[in-house]
Amino acid sequence: MVDIEADGPIPGDFSMIEIGAVVVDIAAKDMSRRFSANLRPISEKFLPEALAISGYTREQTMTFERPEKVMADFAGWIAREGGNGPRFISDNNGFDWMFTCWYLHHFLGKNPFGHSSTNLGSFYKGVERSFAKSFKGYRQTRHNHKAVDDAVGNAEAFLAIISRFGVKT
Helix, strand or coil: CEEEEECCCCECCECEEEEEEECCECCCCECCCEEEEEECCCCCCCCHHHHHHHCCCHHHHCCCECHHHHHHHHHHHHHHHCCCCCCCEECCHHHHHHHHHHHHHHHHCCCCCCCCCEEHHHHHHHHHCCCCCCCHHHCCCCCCCCHHHHHHHHHHHHHHHHHHHCCCC
């Protein structure tokens, strides 16, 4: 389960400033294997209102780790923790995937997740067979726009949905 925070709407013009991920071990109901990092901006452009969501100032983000190192560390973590083919799942994968995929390809030349991602909200709507349903009530960890916390909350919801509906994985 992956979550990111950014200082604008698209990668390249704007920057990913935080990434968080958690391995969801469905059999053990374990979420202890986590990755979290802050990334230095790659662009001069940023939207103050987008940056404010994360709670960071522009000055703080300028002290964060180089994105090349963070993405190399993230890919190494995926290789160690990803098992037999890691799967990218997120709450808003249109946003989270766009940034993560772009950063992995831009800085490493490859994406360990391949070419596919899964949207947790769409997964839940399919299980419920209703476009009107929201999974967010299944989160236990408060959604606070800290990437690893948000990833954990989404992982909690994912496990609860699988358990409640008997979804085969």
